[in-house]
Amino acid sequence: MGETWSQIGSWIATIMFLWAMFDNYFPDHLRSFILSYSMKLASFVYPYINITFNEFIGDSDEYMDLKRSDAYAAIETYLSGKSSREARNLKAVVVKDSSQPVQLSLDENEGVTDEFKGVKLSWTVKKNTTRTQSFSIFPEIDEKKYYKLTFHKSHRDLVCGAYINHVMQKGKEITVSNRQRKLYTNNPSKNWERYKARKWSHVTFEHPATFDTLAMESKKKLEIVNDLEKFSKGKEYYTKIGKAWKRGYLLYGPPGTGKSSMIAAMANHLEYDIYDLELTTVKDNTELRRLLIETTGKSIIVIEDIDCSLDLTGQRKKEKKKAEDEEAKDPISKMTKGEEDSNSKVTLSGLLNFIDGLWSAIGGERIIVFTTNYVEKLDPALIRRGRMDKHIELSYCGFEAFKVLAKNYLDVDSHPFFVTIGHLLEETNITPADVAENLMPKSLNEDAEACLKKLIEAIKTAKEEATKKAEEEARLKAEKEEKEKQEDVKVDGCLAKVKENCVGVLVKDDEALAKEVKDNGVTA
Ligand SMILES: Nc1ncnc2c1ncn2[C@@H]1O[C@H](COP(=O)(O)OP(=O)(O)OP(=O)(O)O)[C@@H](O)[C@H]1O
Numbered sequence: 001m002g003e004t005w006s007q008i009g010s011w012i013a014t015i016m017f018l019w020a021m022f023d024n025y026f027p028d029h030l031r032s033f034i035l036s037y038s039m040k041l042a043s044f045v046y047p048y049i050n051i052t053f054n055e056f057i058g059d060s061d062e063y064m065d066l067k068r069s070d071a072y073a074a075i076e077t078y079l080s081g082k083s084s085r086e087a088r089n090l091k092a093v094v095v096k097d098s099s100q101p102v103q104l105s106l107d108e109n110e111g112v113t114d115e116f117k118g119v120k121l122s123w124t125v126k127k128n129t130t131r132t133q134s135f136s137i138f139p140e141i142d143e144k145k146y147y148k149l150t151f152h153k154s155h156r157d158l159v160c161g162a163y164i165n166h167v168m169q170k171g172k173e174i175t176v177s178n179r180q181r182k183l184y185t186n187n188p189s190k191n192w193e194r195y196k197a198r199k200w201s202h203v204t205f206e207h208p209a210t211f212d213t214l215a216m217e218s219k220k221k222l223e224i225v226n227d228l229e230k231f232s233k234g235k236e237y238y239t240k241i242g243k244a245w246k247r248g249y250l251l252y253g254p255p256g257t258g259k260s261s262m263i264a265a266m267a268n269h270l271e272y273d274i275y276d277l278e279l280t281t282v283k284d285n286t287e288l289r290r291l292l293i294e295t296t297g298k299s300i301i302v303i304e305d306i307d308c309s310l311d312l313t314g315q316r317k318k319e320k321k322k323a324e325d326e327e328a329k330d331p332i333s334k335m336t337k338g339e340e341d342s343n344s345k346v347t348l349s350g351l352l353n354f355i356d357g358l359w360s361a362i363g364g365e366r367i368i369v370f371t372t373n374y375v376e377k378l379d380p381a382l383i384r385r386g387r388m389d390k391h392i393e394l395s396y397c398g399f400e401a402f403k404v405l406a407k408n409y410l411d412v413d414s415h416p417f418f419v420t421i422g423h424l425l426e427e428t429n430i431t432p433a434d435v436a437e438n439l440m441p442k443s444l445n446e447d448a449e450a451c452l453k454k455l456i457e458a459i460k461t462a463k464e465e466a467t468k469k470a471e472e473e474a475r476l477k478a479e480k481e482e483k484e485k486q487e488d489v490k491v492d493g494c495l496a497k498v499k500e501n502c503v504g505v506l507v508k509d510d511e512a513l514a515k516e517v518k519d520n521g522v523t524a
């Protein structure tokens with residue numbers, strides 16, 4: 001044993017001596033010559049290239065700076081399917097916000113093979129373990145995991161370029177399709193500075209609406225679906241035309257015509273998250289921009305009832321005044337509300353900047369949706385094309401929309417009652433929400449026919465009510481006109497009297513005098 005050790009010792013000493021001689025006495029050009037030949041010899045004996053992808057990147061001395069590498073995560077996801085089929089030692093990882101409860105990945109020292117354009121490659125998971133210097137009796141063990149990609153040197157260009165890109169892209173795509181989508185809402189800014197506070201809170205987005213369940217004309221529906229798909233696949237196109245990759249939709253129509261349902265259908269179709277922006281809690285334009293920066297790509301930013309959210313139409317002023325009146329009556333509610341109802345100073349120009357300013361281009365594909373019940377009240381600058389690229393009107397229920405609802409709610413494609421319903425719908429304004437409510441069976445023994453009958457009655461009632469309302473409105477209008485006519489006659493009479501009494505002193509023209517008489521009576 002002692003002999004072996006002394007032999008190893010003498011070998012090491014000899015190698016070190018030769019290395020020192022080589023380093024000190026060989027001329028530079030001879031040294032690089034020998035080194036290059038020895039590399040060639042090594043590559044002849046082992047013609048493979050290894051690339052490592054570390055799990056954590058950043059400054060390892062500064063623990064806080066370490067960040068899980070996106071590339072590592074993408075590789076793990078990319079290999080997950082292969083690993084579960086081929087590898088013998090697997091590890092189950094719980095992935096946050098994923099629709100799959102666990103993801104299987106390779107355990108240490110396990111490997112799988114992959115093939116790309118006829119080239120074979122192998123992936124293995126390795127671990128470096130080092131003991132960190134510490135004064136504890138239990139030295140801390142620092143483990144660094146990494147993926148090692150091995151391939152033949154003749155495929156260097158293909159692997160370093162196209163293959164690695166392919167892995168990253170596929171890995172991200174799988175992550176996106178597995179992820180649970182989220183519905184975000186903005187937190188009031190007074191909470192932003194708290195420990196771990198976030199600008200957006202989220203829940204899992206689970207709205208079941210799809211374009212199949214949406215009741216509207218099929219032609220219009222197809223047009224919207226095509227528009228969305230063209231947008232979501234249009235990265236290169238948007239780059240080519242020099243436009244930020246985003247699109248604005250304005251959804252308008254009476255309450256209950258499916259504006260919110262359409263937003264849910266859009267998100268489900270594109271697999272996007274939704275950011276539901278409550279503008280009234282945003283203090284000013286700077287806060288609006290900060291919220292925008294924190295949104296991610298592949299998302300729909302929604303501002304519902306835009307006419308009520310901003311002081312563009314005078315709506316908010318009215319609401320504020322009403323709130324102030326209520327507070328005056330109930331001072332306790334004012335105290336409990338605290339600062340929450342502080343005034344928002346978001347302006348039209350701030351909102352326009354949010355939609356298409358320089359900041360709006362950050363973070364990838366994004367859709368912005370505004371909804372309103374009163375499109376005519378909106379400032380034209382806000383909804384011009386380029387900002388709100390597509391204006392979609394959601395209107396009262398037509399026959400085609402009814403058929404979609406009948407199929408969804410009752411599983412009925414045709415029925416003798418359909419003809420009556422079709423005629424009634426042509427003559428009556430009834431929202432899809434009301435139609436849907438009537439089509440929904442309310443007890444176990446209510447069948448499709450009973451529901452359709454119920455709907456016919458409801459449309460008839462709506463029609464009668466609408467006729468009554470129209471008649472009442474016509475009566476009020478006629479009354480108003482009659483009153484105005486009478487007032488005009490009275491004014492003309494007074495005017496004649498004034499003119500008669502003031503002949504020669506009349507200084508005002510007829511119109512001004514008439515106005516004064518109208519406002520103040522004959523005394524004027
Ligand atoms: N076009 C539609 N297709 C299918 N269902 C609809 C449609 N319109 C309304 N509904 C039904 O009516 C309900 C209310 O619709 P939704 O909330 O989408 O209306 P809205 O236009 O957003 O109304 P508001 O202007 O009051 O916000 C939905 O839950 C849905 O079941």
Ligand SMILES: [Mg+2]
Pocket residue numbers: 259260261304371
């Ligand atoms: Mg709505």
